[in-house]
Amino acid sequence: MALLSLAIGAFGIGMTEFVSMGLLPGIASDLLPALYASDTEEAIARAGMLISLYALGVVIGAPTIAGFASRFPRHRVVLVLVAALLVFNGLTVIAPTFELVAISRFLSGVPHGAYFGMGALVASELLGPAKRGRAVSLMMTGLTVANVVGVPAGTFLGQAVGWRAAYIVVALVFAAALVMCGRFLPAQPGDPGRTFRHELRVFLIPQVWFAIGIGAIGFGAFFAIYSYVATLVTEAAGAPEWLVPFALMALGLGMVVGNLFGGRLADASVTRTLLVGLAGMSLVSVVVAVLSSWSVALIAALFVFGLIAQLINPAIQLRLFDVAHEHQALAGALNHSALNIGNSVGAAVGGAVIAAGFGYVAPAWAGAVLAAAGAVIAVASLAVDRRAVRVAA
Template sequence: MTKQLFPLALGGLGIGTTEFVIMGLLPDVANDINITIPVAGHLISAYAFGVVIGAPILVALSAKFPPKNVLITFMILFTFFNFLSTIAPDYNTLMMARFFSGLPHGAFFGVGTVVAAKLAKEGKAAQAIASMFTGLTLANLAMVPIVTYIGHHYHWRYAFGIVSLIGILTIVCLYKYLPKQEVLRTVTFKEELEFFKTIKAWHILLIVAIGFGGLFAWFSYIAPLLIHVSNFDEGNVSYLMIVAGAGMVVGNILGGNLADKKNPIKVSIFLLSSMVIALNLVFFFSSIQIISIILTFICGALAMSIGAPINMIMLNSAKHSAMLGAAFLQAAFNVANSLGAFFGGIPLFWGLDYNYPSLVGAFMALIGAILCTIFLKKYNFKG
């Protein structure tokens, strides 16, 4: 990773930490502000809703400004509202802070994706994009477990204080290390939106929402899967989540390298097809602990490896709408999160065991692979 790309990765570290750390701290938050855990769970939804709303709107408002200034502004917003979470006196204020802290999430990655691609050496764009998402993977590997531990054993507000400090450090690094670039928008916003009136644009977003949703059908219920099917002690789950995080780090690097060397749509077909196989193996063999650990790593790797190829597909397809397209992708990833958790939970509602969500995930990944195959043939996509 170059010094120029480091601030983007650091921003991804902060964003990934605040997005996922709340999940492990829900009981602490609920007890502290006198709400139930299901009500506290709305704080997760509020952040996701902020991502979906903020991605296209903030990109649209900021595209006529230099990207360095835009990214710093997004990170200032992110830092301020995470700090507000540390001092929020009640549930409503915390809910508002979570929503507003989610607004810059997709926009930061949307602008950052285009900036990273432009900073990359010839033929290394996907690896540069993967470098930016390294922060997101490291958040799952290390920061989320560490910050969750601090928040649980001391106070949950410290977790968002740490995120705020990461935000401040990111602002400093963006100012110091990110080079100045020309305004990224080359067409009017109206012309930029033209791409999203095409079936091709929504085809890409549908691949993400459904295919990537297969990951979340598995990942949303990984803790009860490991406890009730693999029969691990509850105390070991946090260590196994680190295994999944390590897989994501490796997968992110793998996806970037593959997408630079091969047609990214063919890479996506291969990775989604591999995910189908892996999630089926989870369904059949999670009761064997050593295999469960191996599959946790593999599924984490396959899940994150899709990020760089799908971003390259959007950048190469959207052309003049690349920044808005990358922002919409972040919204689609959050839709995938919601769809995967929802559909993965249906078998549990019917009283089936915790390995069944992975079967739902395999089916969603299969649909994603089929959609990729249709995209390849319909548009003769060369990458």
């Protein structure tokens, strides 16, 4: 029940992070009506800034909160973070202007990384060190299921009755998570001796920066494509808008399947999972681009893309745990800072290539480049590791 409680919170985060991506045209037309009427591409690209602002909130909030909160009992920190997620997503529902919605999206992202980081530590403690990858993947099941059920349903609801309705559902999910976590999370002490200054020493470890780069650049490929699924389906493939939730569902199903195996693969070999996964993401991004003119083939390619992307998620988390040594709380949060730098980079690059006139397929080609760059960073990180071993020998 404790793992289920954490997974419900992850479900809510999955919805709030990803549901915007299928609703960008509706958000743009509602909050930027004049620009949408005169330049639809520019309006959609500007609405994509909401995705980047959410990611920026994660990047800033994750290490800051984790650094201060590591001294406090972990279960209480999780409760405070879920309450913050509830309040800030509620603000998105009622904010009347684009600027206020932008602020609410930034604030909604602030607790995100710290929740996953602290939740990963709680889950790992429950299952033990030999099953760390499976512990992370079990908690992340909520996020992947959100991409199968929550995001498509929220997208359909938002298209039918207005985009704000999707965020009402998000707030209700966080309310349920708050009740569940308060009831079932076991007490886990913090480390009173930890200080924010001590935790910041994690940034003096070079391999931590390599791991952040893998997530920030390599996983940016995922968000370059995911952020513009709606326009890939409706503009590139020329399919009707009602097919967008099915495309999101296919991608989410792929993530669920990938999550089922990603934790076990990471427990077997973190480095091999990273290298094979990033190379696979680059290849499948090309496949998405090539098949983007045919809606059925595009949806099938999105399924495979989601599967490959989710395979490497637990591996990135474990890599950070391994290289951060005693700074585990901050390492858990930094994973989600890295992934959401990737969110910001991917969404920004995808929007930039669309706004530059390269067309609605361009984000997929950009994703192939980002994933390949992430693989290069991973290879460099492993080369530094091997050199250190040789020097020590």
